[in-house]
Structure formats: C-alpha cells, structure tokens
Amino acid sequence: MAGVQAVLKRVALDTRPLSIPAYRRLLVGQGVSFIGFQLTSVAVSGQVYNITGSSLWVGMLGPVSLVPLVVFGLWGGAVADAMDRRRLLLAGSVVAWLSTVALLLHAWSGLGNVYLILAVIALQSIGFAVTSATRGAIIPRIVPTERVPAANTLNFLVSSIGTVVGPLLAGVVLAKGGYATAYLIDAILFGAGFYAAVRLPTLAPVGEISRPGLRSVVDGLSYVVSKPVVLMSFVVDIIAMAFAMPRALFPEMAAERFGGSTVAFGWLSASIAIGAVVAGVFSGWVGRVRRQGVALTLVIALWGVTVAAAALAQPLWLVVALLAIGGATDLASAVWRQTILQTYAPDEMRGRLQGVFMVVVAGGPRLGDLRAGATADAFGLVPSWAGGGLVCALLVLVTGFGVAAFRRYDAMASRPDTR
Structure with missing residues (x-):
C-alpha cells in the first residue's frame, strides 16, 4: 500500500500554485471563459459547414484568423514587455468579447453570410492574440520559478477541460437551441475571465524596456533564431499542428461516417482534450523530465501516429479513444514547450516570446485546418487525415x-539566460 501511495504521489497533479490567490483567480476565470470560447469555436465550424457544405470553407477559418494572430500576437508580446500587463490583458479581453457579441447578432439576424462570419473571426483573433501572449508573460511574474511547470500544467489542464466541456455542450446546445444560443452562453461566461483580469495586481514592466514596435518585435524574433533550443520548441509544434491536426475534418467525418449526428460532432471535437484532461490529472511526472528535447520529439511522433490511426477507425468510441491518446501527448508537449520559454529567457523578453509562442500554438492548427480542408477536397477524408499524421x-x-x-x-x- 505504501508503494502504491508513493507512485500516486509522484504522478498526481501538482496543485501548489493554487495557493497563490492571483494565480488561482486567473486560472478559474480562464477555465470558465474558455468553455464559452470552445463552444463558439465548434458552433462557428458547424455554422460555416451548414451554410456552405464544404470542408474547404471550414478550413478557411484558419488562414482568415492567422494573419491577425501573427501580427497582433507579435505586437501584443512586444507591448507586454513595455507596459502594465494587467491593462493590456483587459484591453484584449474587451476586443474578444465584442467579436462574440457580433457573432450573436449575426446568428439572430438569420443572414447566413459566411464572409461576415470570417470577418468577425479575424476580429476575435486580434483579441485572442493579445490576451494569450499577455497571460503567458504574466504567469512567471506571479508564480515562483520552481512552480512554473506545475502552473503551466494546471493552465493546460483547465484549458483542456474547457475543450472537452465546450464541444460536448455544443453538441447539445446546437441541437436544442441553435447557433445564437451558443454565442449567448459564450458572451455570459466571458465575465469570469474578465473579473480575474480586473483583480490582478499591477504588473509594470521590469528590466530593460524596449519601445513596442517593429524593432522590438525583430529583437524578439532574433532571440528565437539565435537559440536552437527555443527555435526547435516552435518548429516541432508547427510540424505537429500543420500536418496532423484533423479538426477541420470533424464536420465531414460526422456527416459521412456518423450520419450527421451533432452528438458525434461534439465528441470528435472534444476527443483530443479528453486525453489532455486525463493526462493532466496524472501529470506529476511531467515537471521532472530533464531531457525535454528528446521527450518532445517522441511525444509528437506518437501524436502523429495516433491521429493517423483514428482516421482508419470505424466505431466512434475508437476514433475518440485514439484522438484522446494524441491529446495526452499534446498536453505533455505543451507544458514542456511553454516551460522552456518561461524559464530559459529573461523577463524583459518573455512577452515577445509568448507572442511568438501564441502565434505558433494558435497559428499552427489554423495552417493545419487549411491543409486538412484543401487535401480532403482534393483526395478525400481518409487520405487527408491519415496521411497528415504519418508525415508529421x-x-x-x-x-x-x-x-x-x-x-x-x-x-x-x-x-543560461534565466534571471
């Protein structure tokens, strides 16, 4: 019994960062609002497919949001190194909330205009880019360095829970209340994240302050390129998401293989996050891995193989199970990549690195959406899905x-650069 308890203690989730009030509020607020964000993401994909009947149009949600993510992610990271991060988080949150309201009004109007939806998603990406880069730079300011890996694990666990609950909720909401109801719920849940940002302490910049602008962004990118470990942490994630992310194909698979069931669509959308949640609960070992480059390479290769296998599976439960295994590997990958950035670089560079991180984390899947949608239209669902996983x-x-x-x-x- 003592041996079992010792093993459980080593693998159990490290919750020590929750003792910090500012971090605890930020985590809970992020978790609640992220459920709404995921609900909207699924609803938008379903609405676009319903209007157009094409996975390519669903895939177009990726590139439409990619340019704002790149521009405002890098700019937001530079600003986060030069101004109060709390104020910047609040400003970005307001932009994100206004985009949800715009989607709600469009759904209520009954216009069914896919171009208007794409324009609103571009606006949403601006808010998401700024808040994500800023939030990542805030964590090492309010959490001791030795607890940053645990805090990152908690962040990704809460986000994964939202990515499970949001799509599963979407399956019910879309069937019972429609797209407008989904957007309304998101607009309400957003309040939790905004409250957490309001309660943060002042987070004025420290260290050498660079004026935000093109020069500041270039300095951040130059730092990434000059550090092979940092650069590769981005490269392996781009490979994982651009080649193997199958989410743009979920509506088509639900339509072709599962009779157009919104419940099946919800389970497919939640499957990757289900694995991440389970992995997060038993993630105590993640922070103790030292050879993180080797570990990242292996778990991303496993992600690609499990995604490819899911394309060939027939029962819904097996598809979900295989994607969940991929989600478990993705959680470990995300924690290690984020920890490298937050502990390897000095504070005055963290905002810009978080901007790059956000661009890669959010932009990679959007490139994957475009690749998946385009190759599915050209070669079919299974070749697009399985082929991307194997290439990854x-x-x-x-x-x-x-x-x-x-x-x-x-x-x-x-x-060498930790300060």
Missing part, C-alpha cells in the same frame, strides 16, 4: 533528433 511522425523524428542542441537539452542544466 516521420518529419518530427528527422528534425527533432537532427538538431544536436535540442537533442541534448537538459532542463535543469541549460538555462
């Missing part, structure tokens, strides 16, 4: 093990 696995193994600094990276002994 092969490419990340070659790339990850091919860069010596990344392959040899030791998280406990390789933080």
Whole structure:
C-alpha cells in the first residue's frame, strides 16, 4: 500500500500554485471563459459547414484568423514587455468579447453570410492574440520559478477541460437551441475571465524596456533564431499542428461516417482534450523530465501516429479513444514547450516570446485546418487525415533528433539566460 501511495504521489497533479490567490483567480476565470470560447469555436465550424457544405470553407477559418494572430500576437508580446500587463490583458479581453457579441447578432439576424462570419473571426483573433501572449508573460511574474511547470500544467489542464466541456455542450446546445444560443452562453461566461483580469495586481514592466514596435518585435524574433533550443520548441509544434491536426475534418467525418449526428460532432471535437484532461490529472511526472528535447520529439511522433490511426477507425468510441491518446501527448508537449520559454529567457523578453509562442500554438492548427480542408477536397477524408499524421511522425523524428542542441537539452542544466 505504501508503494502504491508513493507512485500516486509522484504522478498526481501538482496543485501548489493554487495557493497563490492571483494565480488561482486567473486560472478559474480562464477555465470558465474558455468553455464559452470552445463552444463558439465548434458552433462557428458547424455554422460555416451548414451554410456552405464544404470542408474547404471550414478550413478557411484558419488562414482568415492567422494573419491577425501573427501580427497582433507579435505586437501584443512586444507591448507586454513595455507596459502594465494587467491593462493590456483587459484591453484584449474587451476586443474578444465584442467579436462574440457580433457573432450573436449575426446568428439572430438569420443572414447566413459566411464572409461576415470570417470577418468577425479575424476580429476575435486580434483579441485572442493579445490576451494569450499577455497571460503567458504574466504567469512567471506571479508564480515562483520552481512552480512554473506545475502552473503551466494546471493552465493546460483547465484549458483542456474547457475543450472537452465546450464541444460536448455544443453538441447539445446546437441541437436544442441553435447557433445564437451558443454565442449567448459564450458572451455570459466571458465575465469570469474578465473579473480575474480586473483583480490582478499591477504588473509594470521590469528590466530593460524596449519601445513596442517593429524593432522590438525583430529583437524578439532574433532571440528565437539565435537559440536552437527555443527555435526547435516552435518548429516541432508547427510540424505537429500543420500536418496532423484533423479538426477541420470533424464536420465531414460526422456527416459521412456518423450520419450527421451533432452528438458525434461534439465528441470528435472534444476527443483530443479528453486525453489532455486525463493526462493532466496524472501529470506529476511531467515537471521532472530533464531531457525535454528528446521527450518532445517522441511525444509528437506518437501524436502523429495516433491521429493517423483514428482516421482508419470505424466505431466512434475508437476514433475518440485514439484522438484522446494524441491529446495526452499534446498536453505533455505543451507544458514542456511553454516551460522552456518561461524559464530559459529573461523577463524583459518573455512577452515577445509568448507572442511568438501564441502565434505558433494558435497559428499552427489554423495552417493545419487549411491543409486538412484543401487535401480532403482534393483526395478525400481518409487520405487527408491519415496521411497528415504519418508525415508529421516521420518529419518530427528527422528534425527533432537532427538538431544536436535540442537533442541534448537538459532542463535543469541549460538555462543560461534565466534571471
């Protein structure tokens, strides 16, 4: 019995950051509002497919939001290094909320205009870009360095729970109340995240302050390129998302394989996050992994293989189970990549690095949406889905093990820039 308890203690979720009030409020607010965000994301995909009947149009949601994500993610990160991060988080949150209200009004109007939806998603991406970059830079300011990996795990766990609850809720809401009801719920849940941002302490910039602008952004990008470990943490994630993310194909799979069931669509949309939630509960070991470059390469290769296998599975439960395994690997990958950025770089550079991180994390899946939608229209559902997963696995193994600094990276002994 003592041995079992010791093992459980080592793998159980580290909750020590919850003792910090500011972090606890931010986590809970993020979790509640993220449920609404995911509800809207699923509703938008379903609405666009309903209007157009095309996975390519669903995939177009990716590139439409990508440009605002890149521009305002990098700019937002630069601003986060030069001004009070609390104020910037509040400003970005207001922009995100206004986009949800616009989707709600459009759904109520009955226009069914896909171009208007795409324009609103571009606005939503601006708010998302600024708030995500800023929130990531806030964490190491309110949480001690030794607890940053645990805080990141909690963040990704809460986000994953939202990514489970939101799509499952969407399956019910879309069947019973329609798109407008989904957007209304999101607009209401947003209040929790806004309250948490209001209650944050003042977070004025520290260290060397650079004026936000093109020069500041270039300095941040130059830092990324000059550090192979940091650069590779971005590269492997781009490979994982751009080649293997199948979410743009969920509406088509639900229509073709599961009779157009909104419940099946909800389960498919939640499947990856289900695995991330389970992995998060038993994530105590994640923060103790030292060879994070090797670990990232292996878990992303496993992600690609499980995604490919899901494309060939027939029962809904097996598709969901395989995607859930992929989601478990994705949680570990996300924690390690975020921790590298937050502990490897000095504070005056963290906002810009979080901007790049947000661009990659949010932009990679959107590139994946476009790739998946375009190849599905050209070659069919299964070749697009399974082929992308296999290419991801092969490419990340070659790339990850091919860069010596990344392959040899030791998280406990390789933080030369931490201050």
